[in-house]
Amino acid sequence: MPTEQHTLGPLLILWDIDHTLVRIGGGVSRSVYERAFHRVTGRPLGELADMSGRTDQAITAETLRLNGVREPEARFDDFYAALAVAAEQLTGRMREIGIVLPGAREAVESCAARGAVQSPVTGNIRPVATAKLTALGLGDGLDFSVGGYGDDGSDRADLVRLARKRASEKYGHDFAGTRAVVIGDTPHDVRGALDADALAVGVASGRHTSDELRQAGAHVVLAGLTEFADRCGKAFGW
Numbered sequence: 001m002p003t004e005q006h007t008l009g010p011l012l013i014l015w016d017i018d019h020t021l022v023r024i025g026g027g028v029s030r031s032v033y034e035r036a037f038h039r040v041t042g043r044p045l046g047e048l049a050d051m052s053g054r055t056d057q058a059i060t061a062e063t064l065r066l067n068g069v070r071e072p073e074a075r076f077d078d079f080y081a082a083l084a085v086a087a088e089q090l091t092g093r094m095r096e097i098g099i100v101l102p103g104a105r106e107a108v109e110s111c112a113a114r115g116a117v118q119s120p121v122t123g124n125i126r127p128v129a130t131a132k133l134t135a136l137g138l139g140d141g142l143d144f145s146v147g148g149y150g151d152d153g154s155d156r157a158d159l160v161r162l163a164r165k166r167a168s169e170k171y172g173h174d175f176a177g178t179r180a181v182v183i184g185d186t187p188h189d190v191r192g193a194l195d196a197d198a199l200a201v202g203v204a205s206g207r208h209t210s211d212e213l214r215q216a217g218a219h220v221v222l223a224g225l226t227e228f229a230d231r232c233g234k235a236f237g238w
Contacts, residue, residue: 011117011179011180011236012119012175012179013111013117013118014147014180014181015184016182016185016186017122018122018132018206019186019206020189020206021101021225022136025097028090032087033045036083036085037063037079041069046067047066052207053188054188055149055150055153055154055156057151057152059123083127087131098132098136101225102225103228104225107229107232108141108142109141114236117143118142119163120133121159122148126149146163147163148160160195164198167180178198178199180196181198182196182198185204186208187202187216189202194217200217201219201220201222203222203225204223
């Protein structure tokens, strides 16, 4: 007799990247933007927009405005291409200073073992997300073609909806409601999941506390991904 998990089909696990799966410090994020800005404008970058919990679309628009670029939306395509080039150039630096957060590799592997479809929902554009996770050895567990990315919009709920749509079209399964799971470290991730009617898992591995993630409405709150197997297995019906 098939289990409920088999009857309903696989879960769609949507991972935030920075401070959830990996941490890449050392000014790499600013360096990516500095290189992209110079490539597009021919000028050095001055002020960089606040990046915390935001998408590359929002960061790019504000950064261009802060540096006197009119009609920043007209520069988006060129800037995204420049971000991709910069991320590729800095892959070695990412590998050198970046870390996979405790429990992250095991969490991705456990989802894969359960047949889950895994992809990012992240503020990064796809080439930057790919560069980060590939540099730190997490790329093989995720299908980057069905994620939601920072050039898809500024609203994280829209990114979740797009990822669900892309995954449903590719895999032929209905990932409606809590068949889609968003895992992230900020209230932005939690609210994006809730607004898209997905299951929200908050991980207090970044700047935000467990209480803050719980207050944002997360269905499950983890101190770190080392708790993933015990806590999320029950929530997912595994």
